[in-house]
Amino acid sequence: MAEKVSMMSSLVWLLFHYLTTTLGADTLYNVALYKPAFLSTMYKDWTPEKGNDGDTTVNELGGQCTQTSPLNNSWWMVDLLDTYIIKAVVLTNRNDYLQWAVRLNHFLIDVFTNDPRKTSTFPNVLGSICYQQTEAVTIGTFTWNCSKPVAGRYLRLIKYTEDSLNFCELQVWATTPTEASPFKVYKNKKLDVTSLFDLTVSRSMVCASKCLEKRYTDGCAAFNWFPATRLCQLLNVDPRDVTVVTKLVSMSDVQFYIIKF
Numbered sequence: 203m204a205e206k207v208s209m210m211s212s213l214v215w216l217l218f219h220y221l222t223t224t225l226g227a228d229t230l231y232n233v234a235l236y237k238p239a240f241l242s243t244m245y246k247d248w249t250p251e252k253g254n255d256g257d258t259t260v261n262e263l264g265g266q267c268t269q270t271s272p273l274n275n276s277w278w279m280v281d282l283l284d285t286y287i288i289k290a291v292v293l294t295n296r297n298d299y300l301q302w303a304v305r306l307n308h309f310l311i312d313v314f315t316n317d318p319r320k321t322s323t324f325p326n327v328l329g330s331i332c333y334q335q336t337e338a339v340t341i342g343t344f345t346w347n348c349s350k351p352v353a354g355r356y357l358r359l360i361k362y363t364e365d366s367l368n369f370c371e372l373q374v375w376a377t378t379p380t381e382a383s384p385f386k387v388y389k390n391k392k393l394d395v396t397s398l399f400d401l402t403v404s405r406s407m408v409c410a411s412k413c414l415e416k417r418y419t420d421g422c423a424a425f426n427w428f429p430a431t432r433l434c435q436l437l438n439v440d441p442r443d444v445t446v447v448t449k450l451v452s453m454s455d456v457q458f459y460i461i462k463f
Contacts, residue, residue, distance in 0.1 A: 230289060234357070234374035236384065236407050238281045238415040242325065243271040245366060253278055255407040258294045258343070258371045267296050269368035275325050276367035277360040281317070283414055285355050286376035288313055288332060290347045293359075294371040297341040305368055309361040310334035311346070313354035325360060332357070385410055385459040391450040392426045392458050397435040409434035410459060417461075424460040 239250035246269070253268035270276040291311055295303050312329035321327050332348035357374055361367045398420050403409050406427045413436050416422040421438040424446070428434075439446050441463040450458055 230375045230377060232292075232373040233282050233284075233286050233288075233376045234280045234372060236410040236414065237283055238411050239268075240279045240281075240319075241268065241270050242275070242277045242367075243273060245269040245271050245368075248368070249408075250278060251408055251411045253369060253372050254280055255405070256371070267368055267370040269366050272364065272366045274364040275360060275362060276365075277325055277358055278367060278369075278372070279318075279356055279358040280372070280374065281415075282355050282357065282374065282376075283417065285315065285353055286374075287351050287353050288348060288357065288374055288376045289351050290345060290375040291332060291357070292343065292345050292371075292373040292375065293339070293369055294343045295339050295341060296368060296370050300341060302368065303341045304338035305365050306361070307338035308336050308363045309359060309367075311357065311359050313352045314356040314358070315354050317356055318358065329356075329358065330354060384414065384461055386462050388447065388450060388458040388460075390452060390454055390456065392453050392456045393424060393437060393439065393446065393449060394451045395437060395439070397426075398422055398438050399436045401434040401436070402432050403434045404432065406434075406457065406459070409436075412436060413459075413461075424458065427457045427459060428455065429457070430455050 234254045235256055237254060239254050241250040248267055248269040250268055252266060257266050268278060295306060297303060311332045313332055314329040318324050318327050318329060330352040332352050333346040359372065398416065401412060409425050409427050412434065413422040413425045416436060422436045423441045424437040424439045426435040439460065441461040446460065
């Protein structure tokens with residue numbers, strides 16, 4: 203296991219080195235991680251957040267990938283929650299069966315400043331194009347540089363053939379002053395306050411996505427995550443208040459997440 207972790211760390215470092223040396227001197231971060239994601243339709247339980255949960259396991263049948271129903275103009279989109287200068291995307295395709303991996307063809311990746319779903323002609327609208335391709339993508343992980351850096355908040359991958367859209371992970375590499383993960387984690391700690399919402403979700407990253415989604419509407423900036431029961435408690439706190447962490451209560455099998463500021 204240690205050898206596998208070491209190999210993965212080396213691959214991540216090589217990818218980071220490639221991106222930072224070929225795309226400019228600016229430090230780049232994956233700004234899509236845990237951000238709210240959406241699908242045109244959802245096939246079975248292959249939910250949209252599986253496309254940006256940081257899990258690059260490439261077996262869809264194992265539940266790590268996202269997929270739509272087999273319809274025309276299928277799309278996946280992520281709300282980055284802020285405007286970024288996007289320079290590249292890194293996509294990890296599924297590798298369980300080649301005939302399913304090559305479903306990813308005739309697609310483009312475009313970027314919008316505002317939510318394109320609010321336009322009357324969506325999905326038949328076009329944003330600033332980062333990358334497009336007609337040929338099928340095979341098994342593997344692929345880095346696609348934007349033809350030129352594009353600015354925006356919403357990044358969409360849309361497929362123009364009548365078939366399922368599926369992939370396992372999509373990273374959006376952009377310049378930002380913050381670290382890739384928007385949350386700081388405190389293990390075996392919880393904040394004992396009244397929650398905004400209590401949810402039952404599959405994984406902590408889903409809870410993170412729900413909190414970010416409620417950031418500007420309900421003030422969610424933290425959450426308690428209980429792995430055993432899958433309870434997600436969304437919390438309204440001020441992430442700039444340094445006294446919040448002094449109020450944490452020790453408790454086994456719980457994790458407290460708070461947005462970094």
